[in-house]
Amino acid sequence: MYGAEPSEPARYAIEAFRAAGAREVLELGAGHGRDALAFARAGVTVTATDFSPVALTQLAETARAQGLADRIATLPHDVRAPLPLPDASVDAVFAHMLFCMALSTEELTALVAEVRRxxxxxxxxxxxxxxxxxxxxGAGIGHGDDIWEHGGFAVHYFSRELVDALAEGWHLREVHAFEEGALPRRLWRVDQVRP
Structure with missing residues (x-):
């Protein structure tokens, strides 16, 4: 759907993670893996999680075909549940468009706490x-909590207050506005660091 090239946020993250000396990256909502593959090509080890085992199987097959199987592990996971990883076990976490799925503010708060852990x-x-x-x-069917369903797909649209709330206790390095796709979709790329 999005092609094989890494997303712009992944290209940013590769440089930010490299500058921080990251070697082990967790990607949440990896899908078919265009960004996970880019992280692996950049020399880091990636644990790629997604709700869809089918997408992760395809990602694993692509990683093998590209000679990257030793750098990518796949893990089916629903982010509404605790992350199945030990405390302080990864150097960086990346999630492109996952946080704006139909997750409640309460679920997002719990997810960010798990990421911090x-x-x-x-x-x-x-x-x-x-x-x-x-x-x-504001278009389509409103489900409350700034979640709106349009064309059969529900999105949690973030206010700046929500970004700031999820960054409480973190160092918020950047909130960068960008556009993606034909609409275009208007997004923020958020970079925050665990103290």
Whole structure:
């Protein structure tokens, strides 16, 4: 659906993670793996999680075909459950468009707490979300909690207040606005660091 090239946020994250000396990256919502593969090509070890075992099987097959199987582990996981990783076990976490799925603010708060738990001190969390300035915000069926369903797909649109709330107790390095796709979708790329 999105092609084989890494997303712009992944290209940013590769450089940010490299500058921080990250060697082990967790990707949440990896899908078919265009970004996980880019991380592996950049020399890091990736644990790629997704709700879809089918997508992860395809990712594993692609990693084998590209000679990257030793750098990518796949793990089916629903982010509404605790992460199945030990405390302080990864250097960085990346999630492109996962946080703006139909997750409640309560579920997002729990997810960020889990990310903090598995990150080593100084580790980056880089995530992207559609925000309340997006053209589809407020359109379609409202489910409360800034979740709107349009075209059969529900999105949690982030306010800046939600970004700040999820960064409480972290060092918020950057909130970068960008656009993606034909609409275009209006997003923020958030980079925060665990103290």
């Amino acid at each position: 598995v990150l080593r001190p100084g580790g980056h969390l880089v995530y992207t979300v559609r925000h309340t300035g997006d053209a589809h915000y």
